[in-house]
Amino acid sequence: MTGDRHLLVMLPPHDQRTASWPARLESAVPAIRVVRPETREETIEALGRADAAYGTLPAELLPHAGRLRWLQSPQAGPPPGFYYPELVRHPVRVTNMRDTYTDHVAAHTMALVLALARGLPRYMRDQLAPLWAPDWSPDSVIPLSEIRALIVGTGAVGAEVGRLLAAFGTEVDGIDARQTVAPPGFTRLHRPERLEACLPEADLVIVTLPHTPHTEGLVNAERLAMMKPTACLVNVGRGQTVRLDALTEALDKGRLRAAALDVFETEPLPADHPLWRRPDVLITPHVAGAGPHADERRLAVLVDNAKRFTEGKPLVNEVEKANWY
Template identity: 50%
Template sequence: MSSSNAFTFLMLPPQTALTRDWAKRLSATVAGVNIVVAETMEQASDAIAGADAAFGTLPPALLAKAAKLRWLQAPQAAPPAGYYYPELISHPLTVTNFREIFNDHISAHILAFVLAFARGLHVFIPQQLRREWKKPPEDTGVVALPGSVALIVGLGGIGTETARLLAAFGITVLAVDARRPDRPDFVAELHRPEALETLLPRADFVILTVPHTPATEGFFNRGKFKLMKKSAFFINIGRGKTTRLDDLVAALQAGEIAGAALDVYEQEPLPAEHPLWGMPNVLMTPHMAGYGPHLNERRFQIIADNCAAFAEGRPLRNVVDKANWF
């Protein structure tokens, strides 16, 4: 094992009981780390010049004073737009994030949406609330999963786990990804993003797991919906700003797709007067697909692993391509 080198790790404000606890645990478990907990921006400004690494959101004014900073741990898997500003992108420091901690929870949420549409729950749950017993004809209202096709846009950790679960139901999985070179056995086809428009007409379920980046902002628009089957369902659990909601509403109203399920939205919270709320073929959850046990412990483990790696000069987990925000 390589020897550890002492370094200063700055916890940027705001602080919570959780981050203070993380600071104590890191001090106790990572050799050579000097933890500085900044409760205010003034304290952070005083400490940043001596910091080798930091956790949290780093505004440009602090970055300008960061004479030694070589590593920044982002506080989220996909921080909001503005986290990666030009000065941070051009700076030589490495950014890491919390991706991968939601894979099991979010993939289960996607499966819930797929199964709900496949078995008509978007129809039957409202009927239940109306106390209405109404059966469709025997050969209608369901999607036979064996023989159906799902297109996953974004085959990262969440997309890969979702593909594995879908394949277990007999669904043929197509995928689009900008980076991934290898195709898992349970994915029938893996394509580059340029192939998306040729794949959309083949899918019964189109599932977006992509982050919000300069390339994906608003990329799912009316033109993409028009390429989908009229019997197909659209699911977005990635980031809301990847999909134009006005275009989604128009596509649903025109019958261009059969339905949509969303956990993320262009505007959050979604205004009460938004037309999506009243649409019978829409399922919505309030940006909570990642909810589940063990998330904070998973976050801490990434920080702890990266602190140990940083001290020993080893590669860090979850390194971000800053120019592309993930």
């Protein structure tokens, strides 16, 4: 502590959108003092006195954070490498920004689903041609009121997507490791060990999972082969959960109808990747969380947790560090 105030370090690199945060955080939580170092030397000096930090803490700086007791991640699911072994073993508590853009991701997910259901990827390509080629065949669309969706991950985003799908008449099943009660709109909720039994029954599989040691590569060649050849796959969680080579092969061999992806194993997706050119794939560049109020919501989480930290209360969105989420 600095006097009777707790010191919080905003770790570089800095984002201009957070430039006003130190003053606003100090105003909202008088027991917090905020510093925003620019250089490595300033960061090391500040970490030596810090009780808390916001941002990404590299492994080489962790030994300098001898007093650190709380680290606030700037994302719900930070990039790979955030939870390195030394940080996992360290006693510091980590919180994330879970549930700050649920509405944006759910709306984006539904946009992807509806686009696939109505064949929009094809018509978007026809528009560029330009080509007038209406398809009136009954199987050119996916009737959402007649299908079963499987949502893999029924946290805040998955639960909201399921609720929205149910409004279209879709039968919605869920898979989740933590939830024990089916969210509104869901017909059934299953444990993760039921995934392989559920995949063959689903017409639409939506993955909203975080990247953890248990979810990495979850959607692989073996599990893709379990899906119906008429099924669609949507991933709005983290790219590391779906093996892109296996997905490409499944599409090449007609084992899936289509896919829509907002996240990828490698980002940006390389320009020469075959998924870019497939008419049965819809790609958005990791923008599902885009929308208004995101920065204010993230600041609200930081302020709430700062108050709780200074008052010795439980923190919100605390992470199981060994599971990265």
